[in-house]
Amino acid sequence: MVTYLPRSAWNARPPNGGPGNLTVSRVQGAVIHWPGTGSTSVIHSKAAVASALRGWQNFHMDDRGWSDIAYQIAVDQAGRAWTLRGLRTQSGANGNNDLNERYGAILLVLVTGEQPTAAMKATTRGVIADFRRFFPRGTAIRPHSAVRPDGTDCPGPAARAAIARGDFTPTSSEDDMTPAQMQELKNFIEARSQAYALWVHRQLRTDLSAVVKAYALDIKNYERQTDAADAQRAAAAVWATAPDNFPTNTEPKPAPDPGPEPDPSAEPYLLLPEPEELPTVDTTPDASLADGSAPAADGSAPAASADPEPAGQPESGSDPEPNPSPQQ
Numbered sequence: 001m002v003t004y005l006p007r008s009a010w011n012a013r014p015p016n017g018g019p020g021n022l023t024v025s026r027v028q029g030a031v032i033h034w035p036g037t038g039s040t041s042v043i044h045s046k047a048a049v050a051s052a053l054r055g056w057q058n059f060h061m062d063d064r065g066w067s068d069i070a071y072q073i074a075v076d077q078a079g080r081a082w083t084l085r086g087l088r089t090q091s092g093a094n095g096n097n098d099l100n101e102r103y104g105a106i107l108l109v110l111v112t113g114e115q116p117t118a119a120m121k122a123t124t125r126g127v128i129a130d131f132r133r134f135f136p137r138g139t140a141i142r143p144h145s146a147v148r149p150d151g152t153d154c155p156g157p158a159a160r161a162a163i164a165r166g167d168f169t170p171t172s173s174e175d176d177m178t179p180a181q182m183q184e185l186k187n188f189i190e191a192r193s194q195a196y197a198l199w200v201h202r203q204l205r206t207d208l209s210a211v212v213k214a215y216a217l218d219i220k221n222y223e224r225q226t227d228a229a230d231a232q233r234a235a236a237a238v239w240a241t242a243p244d245n246f247p248t249n250t251e252p253k254p255a256p257d258p259g260p261e262p263d264p265s266a267e268p269y270l271l272l273p274e275p276e277e278l279p280t281v282d283t284t285p286d287a288s289l290a291d292g293s294a295p296a297a298d299g300s301a302p303a304a305s306a307d308p309e310p311a312g313q314p315e316s317g318s319d320p321e322p323n324p325s326p327q328q
């Protein structure tokens with residue numbers, strides 16, 4: 001889980017209006033940016049990052065006339081995640097309004113010549129996992145250079161290579177679920193397991209009944225045949241002891257009637273009990289477990305947090321890079 005530093009951690013100015021929240025059904029993924037200052041002077045300490053973010057916010061609001069700093073979240077080389085506009089709010093960073101509606105915008109605080117640290121990569125994976133919780137269709141992770149129609153070097157060769165290697169792609173453990181989603185999955189698995197157990201029980205009962213029936217029939221046949229054979233053997237033994245001059249005008253007694261053939265369609269005398277009905281599982285997610293920050297079930301953002309969109313949003317078609325080098 002990623003811990004996000006609040007806007008107050010970098011002493012952010014309040015946004016001046018803004019484009020509002022992204023629409024869940026439109027979002028395809030997250031775009032990775034860097035500041036693109038052209039400077040090789042690193043921005044590593046917490047104070048240095050806060051100062052740089054303030055400088056870029058001033059530049060975007062005062063020089064570009066935008067509502068706020070352009071990006072949603074910043075991640076620095078120490079692995080800190082900074083709340084800028086926030087993951088749900090539309091960015092102004094991707095190059096035009098369409099791209100801003102289709103992609104989020106994550107800023108890596110990375111300067112020219114620098115490789116992203118393991119901490120930066122891990123936090124970025126966590127941020128992207130959170131982004132996917134808000135925007136389940138937004139699974140793409142793309143360098144700014146791959147989406148901006150009129151070209152940019154952003155986010156630089158090192159981050160571009162890291163994206164291509166999958167260094168920012170959440171692992172299965174990082175792409176974890178909310179407690180409500182986890183409960184829903186547990187209920188689903190439990191309900192499926194119970195249904196399967198019941199099915200197996202019924203299936204076995206059917207198969208076993210057929211076996212028992214056939215076995216019972218075999219026993220009856222065996223008993224009938226051995227009874228008849230025993231009687232014949234006994235009669236033969238009696239006749240064998242008879243004297244040679246024993247009158248033979250009398251036919252030997254016929255073997256006893258073996259009785260009627262058993263009816264194969266008759267119910268076997270061993271019946272299995274009916275399987276018990278298993279309890280059904282309520283698969284409705286427990287509302288009390290729902291994460292307050294999770295997206296609404298219908299994919300819409302809460303109305304209360306939606307910023308009104310001011311007329312003439314100036315961010316469309318503009319690119320925030322390069323940013324001025326931060327004043328330390």
Ligand SMILES: [Zn+2]
Binds near residue numbers: 321
């Ligand atoms: Zn960019």
